[in-house]
Amino acid sequence: MNRFAKPLLASAALCAATLLPARAEIDVARLKTAIEVLVEGDYPKLDALYKDIHAHPEIAFQEEKTAAKLAAEMRALGFDVTEKVGKTGLVAIYKNGDGPTIMVRTELDALPMEEKTGLAYASHDKTSWNGRETFVAHSCGHDIHMASWVGTAKTLVGLKDQWQGTLMFIAQPAEETVSGAKAMLADGLFTRFKKPDFAFALHDGAFAYGTINYRVGIGSSNSDSLFVRFRGRGGHGAAPQATIDPVMIAARFIVDVQSVISREKDPTEFGVVSIGAIHGGTAENIIPDEVLVAGTIRTFKPEVRAKMLTGIERTAKAVAAMSDAPAPDIKITEGAKAVMNDPGVVATAEKVLKEAFGDKLRPSPPGTPSEDFSEFINAGVPSMFFNIGVYEPERVAAARDGSGPQLPPNHSPLFAPVPKPTIETGVVAMTLAVLSTFDQHARGK
Numbered sequence: 001m002n003r004f005a006k007p008l009l010a011s012a013a014l015c016a017a018t019l020l021p022a023r024a025e026i027d028v029a030r031l032k033t034a035i036e037v038l039v040e041g042d043y044p045k046l047d048a049l050y051k052d053i054h055a056h057p058e059i060a061f062q063e064e065k066t067a068a069k070l071a072a073e074m075r076a077l078g079f080d081v082t083e084k085v086g087k088t089g090l091v092a093i094y095k096n097g098d099g100p101t102i103m104v105r106t107e108l109d110a111l112p113m114e115e116k117t118g119l120a121y122a123s124h125d126k127t128s129w130n131g132r133e134t135f136v137a138h139s140c141g142h143d144i145h146m147a148s149w150v151g152t153a154k155t156l157v158g159l160k161d162q163w164q165g166t167l168m169f170i171a172q173p174a175e176e177t178v179s180g181a182k183a184m185l186a187d188g189l190f191t192r193f194k195k196p197d198f199a200f201a202l203h204d205g206a207f208a209y210g211t212i213n214y215r216v217g218i219g220s221s222n223s224d225s226l227f228v229r230f231r232g233r234g235g236h237g238a239a240p241q242a243t244i245d246p247v248m249i250a251a252r253f254i255v256d257v258q259s260v261i262s263r264e265k266d267p268t269e270f271g272v273v274s275i276g277a278i279h280g281g282t283a284e285n286i287i288p289d290e291v292l293v294a295g296t297i298r299t300f301k302p303e304v305r306a307k308m309l310t311g312i313e314r315t316a317k318a319v320a321a322m323s324d325a326p327a328p329d330i331k332i333t334e335g336a337k338a339v340m341n342d343p344g345v346v347a348t349a350e351k352v353l354k355e356a357f358g359d360k361l362r363p364s365p366p367g368t369p370s371e372d373f374s375e376f377i378n379a380g381v382p383s384m385f386f387n388i389g390v391y392e393p394e395r396v397a398a399a400r401d402g403s404g405p406q407l408p409p410n411h412s413p414l415f416a417p418v419p420k421p422t423i424e425t426g427v428v429a430m431t432l433a434v435l436s437t438f439d440q441h442a443r444g445k
């Protein structure tokens with residue numbers, strides 16, 4: 001029997017006008033306490049799961065052991081689990097009467113980098129990636145998301161007399177390469193399984209634990225990758241007049257492309273282009289034949305994106321033309337689209353989360369990283385994506401006022417969330433967000 005069998009929702013009240021019973025609002029304070037008691041009791045297991053996943057990370061589309069660990073947890077809870085959806089993804093379904101289907105997503109993948117936190121449970125694992133050996137680390141905190149995801153599933157099952165509907169918990173591969181969501185959809189996520197009515201996901205970040213950041217509308221950026229191959233005519237460094245120098249052309253491009261940001265884009269709109277790689281040449285006295293420049297383009301709005309892509313392409317062609325070089329090969333590959341938070345889903349969750357977290361629930365500007373959770377939203381699922389903090393509030397305050405060091409952000413080799421308060425906040429917030437939507441539906445609003 002459920003240990004919280006006593007109803008946590010306030011009892012039904014009579015609607016004066018029609019004398020039909022109307023369901024009352026969620027009793028948030030009581031529900032929050034119940035969730036906290038459940039999480040607290042279960043935390044040692046979640047902690048062990050978190051530290052195991054953290055110590056043994058796997059990168060995009062290699063997450064077989066990670067997925068198996070989550071599959072075992074979900075089966076033990078009574079979920080119907082399908083593995084290998086989108087190569088290494090998981091779909092876990094839990095039916096509990098009539099009601100909407102709510103999807104909760106976690107990512108599975110880690111990053112090809114070395115962890116330098118020195119934590120007792122730090123990763124020392126290596127793998128093969130793109131033909132070379134690399135360290136692997138959960139430096140984006142997807143391990144926190146997985147522990148919170150399992151914790152939320154446990155809590156919702158523990159409170160199953162408080163909601164009706166279907167839980168669709170998915171664990172997505174390859175978020176870091178923004179390809180896992182597409183892979184799951186292509187493998188029938190919304191056709192072999194029911195397309196959910198609503199979806200939620202969270203991401204951790206370098207701010208105070210116990211705090212939740214959220215936003216209506218744009219939640220993350222559009223991401224495009226840029227590859228430009230400038231072709232010249234190689235020759236001797238001492239006789240540049242007989243060459244067309246692609247190093248010079250690339251250098252000019254790297255500088256001039258920033259004028260697309262500063263002179264063409266509306267300064268009040270977000271847009272960034274960063275060149276992250278230059279490949280060309282072998283020796284100091286040889287002018288090479290070609291140089292490859294690679295970068296990332298980030299925007300929020302489609303019209304800003306279109307304007308930037310046009311400007312970047314024109315700049316690349318122009319710098320080549322200036323040197324009488326052949327037109328460059330320009331490849332722009334579309335990555336993730338911006339996450340758009342649904343105003344209705346956010347409003348429902350916001351009301352409950354505000355009551356539970358008070359001023360620790362904070363509206364925030366959109367984040368500039370990208371996120372392929374947008375694939376599910378663009379497939380027509382109204383959703384909410386929110387962020388949870390990972391560091392001690394005192395250290396965050398000290399970093400902010402300059403009295404303490406800056407704290408390592410996601411993707412830093414030193415990124416080191418404080419597990420317990422972070423995971424507990426993830427579970428409480430996600431459980432309440434899901435319950436708020438079930439409740440809203442049950443009340444027919």
Ligand SMILES: [Zn+2]
Pocket residue numbers: 140176410411
């Ligand atoms: Zn990341």
Ligand SMILES: [Zn+2]
Pocket residue numbers: 140141142175203
């Ligand atoms: Zn991430």
